[in-house]
Amino acid sequence: MADYVPPYFGSILKQIACTPNKNFDNDAYEKGVIQPARRIRQMYEETGEARPSDEQIKEAMDLLLVIFETKMVDWDEREDRVKEVIDLHNLHALFPDILPLKRSAPAR
Incomplete structure (x- = not known):
């Protein structure tokens, strides 16, 4: 099982x-975490174990970044987690310029 790679979603x-x-803003959490996570789960249900399309992969990554922003995840942790997903699923060609993440606002 050491070679097992979980589905992208x-x-x-x-x-x-x-x-x-x-x-801890409930409205922001609903809009910025719950709703995007539901969309990711929906895409997961639609694709099952099949490889998602490039568009779905990009959409899910964009949603993950929105969730990280909403949850106020530290920048270093965001980058580590994005890198983990990209490395695990060999998505370097699809996201050649994503790292380092562009810091639009100071880390909170």
């Missing part, structure tokens, strides 16, 4: 579940 959902939330 499973990896994204793992990153969501494993990051602490530092944002």
Whole structure:
């Protein structure tokens, strides 16, 4: 089992579940975490174990970044988690310029 690679959406959902939330605004959490996570789960259900399309992969990554921003995840942790997903699923060609993440606002 050492060579097992979980489905892409499973990896994204793992990153969501494993990051602490530092944002206690319920409305922001609903819009910026719950709704995007539901969309990712929906795509997961639609594709099952099949490889998602490049568009779905990019959409899920964009949603993950929104979730990290909403949860106020530290920048270093964001980069580590994004790198983990990219490395695990060999997505370097699809995301050649994603790392380092562009810091649009100071880390909170």
